[in-house]
Amino acid sequence: MRAEGIAFRPLSAFTLNKAQFCLDNGLRLIEGWIKVPYSWQAGETASHYLTQLRDEQKIWGKRCPKCKKVLLPPRKSCPFCFVDTDEWVEISSEGVVEAFTIVRRDTPIQPMKAPFAYALIRLDGADTYLTHVLSEVNLNDIKEGMRVKAVFAENRQGAPLDIAYFKPSDS
Amino acid sequence: MDRVAIVGVGQTKHEARKKEYSFSEMVYGAVKMALEDAGIGIDGIDNVITTSNDFWDGRTISSMATGDMSGGPGRNDSCVEGDGTFGAFYGLCRILSGSYGTTLVTAYTKGSKSVSHLITNAAFDPIHMRSLGLDMIPACALQARRYMTRSGIAKPVPYAYGDLQLDGADTAFSYFIEYKDESNLKIGARVEAVFEEERTGTIKDIKHFLLIE
Numbered sequence: 424m425r426a427e428g429i430a431f432r433p434l435s436a437f438t439l440n441k442a443q444f445c446l447d448n449g450l451r452l453i454e455g456w457i458k459v460p461y462s463w464q465a466g467e468t469a470s471h472y473l474t475q476l477r478d479e480q481k482i483w484g485k486r487c488p489k490c491k492k493v494l495l496p497p498r499k500s501c502p503f504c505f506v507d508t509d510e511w512v513e514i515s516s517e518g519v520v521e522a523f524t525i526v527r528r529d530t531p532i533q534p535m536k537a538p539f540a541y542a543l544i545r546l547d548g549a550d551t552y553l554t555h556v557l558s559e560v561n562l563n564d565i566k567e568g569m570r571v572k573a574v575f576a577e578n579r580q581g582a583p584l585d586i587a588y589f590k591p592s593d594s
Numbered sequence: 595m596d597r598v599a600i601v602g603v604g605q606t607k608h609e610a611r612k613k614e615y616s617f618s619e620m621v622y623g624a625v626k627m628a629l630e631d632a633g634i635g636i637d638g639i640d641n642v643i644t645t646s647n648d649f650w651d652g653r654t655i656s657s658m659a660t661g662d663m664s665g666g667p668g669r670n671d672s673c674v675e676g677d678g679t680f681g682a683f684y685g686l687c688r689i690l691s692g693s694y695g696t697t698l699v700t701a702y703t704k705g706s707k708s709v710s711h712l713i714t715n716a717a718f719d720p721i722h723m724r725s726l727g728l729d730m731i732p733a734c735a736l737q738a739r740r741y742m743t744r745s746g747i748a749k750p751v752p753y754a755y756g757d758l759q760l761d762g763a764d765t766a767f768s769y770f771i772e773y774k775d776e777s778n779l780k781i782g783a784r785v786e787a788v789f790e791e792e793r794t795g796t797i798k799d800i801k802h803f804l805l806i807e
Contacts (some may be wrong), residue, residue, distance in 0.1 A: 450613050457652050457708075463720045473721075496722045522743055524735035525751060530711035533727035541732045543740060554723060554736070563752050567743050583725050 468499045471511075476585040480575045484549050486510040495549035516573040517592055518546035518553075525562050534584055540565055544589055555583075559590035598689045601696070602632025610706040617651065621700050622663040628698070640695030641670040641688065645681030649713050650703045664700045677701060747798065754779055758803060773805035 442455030465473060468485065475481045484493040485508035487501035493512050500507050523542040526533065533539075540562060543552035557565065559574070570592040579585040604627025606612070606620055615623065621644075629635060642664050646657045653659070657673035664671075674684055678701025685697040714730035742748040754771040756779075772788075773779055785803035793799035 447611075447613050452613065455652075457649075465721045469721050522736050522740035524732050524739055526732055530727065530729060531709070532711055532715050532729070534725070541726070541728065541736055543736055554726060554728070556726060566750060567748065583722055 466499065468497050468508075470581075472497050473581040473583075473585070476575075476583075477579040477581040480516075480579075480585075482514040482516055482546065482573070482586075484512050484514045484551075486512050492550040493548060495546060495551050495553055512548060514549050515547035516586075517570060518544050518549070518572075520557070520565065520567055520569045520571055521545050521552055522567065523557065523565050525565070535588070538562055539588075542571070542589065544571060555586060556588045557590065558588040559594060564591075596690060598686050602628045602630070602634070604628030604631055612704065612706075617646075617656075617702065617704065618660045618663040620704075621660040621702050624702070625664050625698065625700060634696070636665045638696055639665050639669065639698045641672070641697050642666045643681050643685050643688070643697060643699045644671070644673045645676055645678055645684075645699065645701040647677070647703055648675060649716060650705060650708065652708065660700060660702070664698060670694070749802075752776070753802070754805075756785075756803075758785060769800065770802040771805055772802045774807055778805055778807045 442453055445452045445454055472483055475483050482495070483497060484495035485497035485499075486493045487504055487506065488509050489504040489506050490501060492501065492503065493514070494501065494508060495514055497511070498508060521543045523540050525540045526537050529537045534556060535558060540557040540560070542555060542557050542565075544555055545552050555573075557571065571589040572592045573586045574588055574590055576585050576587040604624045606615075606624050606627075612620060625636075629638075632638070642661060644657050644660045644664055644666070646660065648654050648656045651659075655673070657675055661667075661671040661673060672684070672688075674681055678699070681699045681701050685699040688694040688697055711729040711731075714733075715724060715728060717730070718724040718726075718728055718733075739748060749770060752773075754773060754776075755768060756771050757766040757768055758771075759766040771779070771785055784806045786806060788801045788804050790799050790801045
């Protein structure tokens with residue numbers, strides 16, 4: 424593809440950031456980005472959860488008063504019973520792999536270089552799965568039922584990757 | 595309940611880039627084919643529903659942007675975000691309401707215009723999930739693996755899954771592949787079926803296909 428270098432003043436700094444009008448076999452192709460700043464309110468429940476990850480390296484779920492399920496990540500309300508959750512429950516940083524998939528190709532957004540694995544992990548004390556990455560593991564040894572534990576990041580920001588990854592409990 | 599019939603269908607060729615057409619021109623081509631299939635002209639259309647997905651389109655309210663090429667001007671023209679089946683269901687409901695006649699539903703997307711990892715990663719919850727870098731490929735794989743575990747067909751890793759075309763067949767089907775050396779797994783590699791000793795008359799009677807190495 425040949426870029427013609429036509430000077431183009433972005434109409435909008437965010438939606439046509441550095442957009443270029445190119446030629447693709449004689450037909451115009453407009454190359455740009457969808458790049459828009461945004462911020463998301465985590466809410467009180469997720470804020471407490473993420474702050475505890477950062478400050479205490481502790482994982483907290485919330486229990487539904489009706490079905491008694493402990494939801495992780497914690498939720499303000501139980502999606503099954505449609506009632507407010509009312510009790511914080513400390514969850515173990517160890518648990519069991521319930522499903523996994525091995526990633527063999529890098530993408531620009533993954534938190535580590537391939538190969539690594541994603542897993543659905545049921546931590547001891549939780550009734551739902553936490554999705555996270557597995558590392559420090561022989562990928563061919565991963566199986567459902569394998570026990571894993573959280574490895575916390577050294578520099579924590581109150582974010583899901585404050586748990587850097589999970590690794591086998593016995594390693 | 596009254597019945598509603600599909601009287602004409604048009605679809606452009608499924609191919610990458612399609613550089614001769616803008617989005618709305620692509621829709622125009624499909625609409626012309628659908629009208630021809632139905633044996634009616636645009637005058638036979640009572641109302642229009644356009645459907646699209648903003649992220650794949652690189653713009654917001656993208657569903658509004660193809661109405662002009664779908665016979666929208668001068669007609670009741672409703673735009674919905676989602677996939678084409680939702681648009682079709684919406685059209686069905688409109689007709690069943692009794693207030694609308696022949697309804698034209700359009701839907702389109704061009705997956706080749708962006709980076710699918712980035713687009714589908716943006717589907718994930720930004721608070722708990724997005725920073726893990728998931729896109730639809732590993733997310734679907736996790737769900738499939740969970741389903742296979744619950745169904746008792748999950749196999750120990752490593753194994754492969756491939757589209758297989760058996761000698762004598764003209765179509766392909768997907769199944770498990772066992773191998774010794776991963777580097778021998780290539781398009782065109784030959785495989786042979788390994789059957790279970792105890793067979794029950796299900797697809798699982800094929801234990802796996804073995805890569806001939």
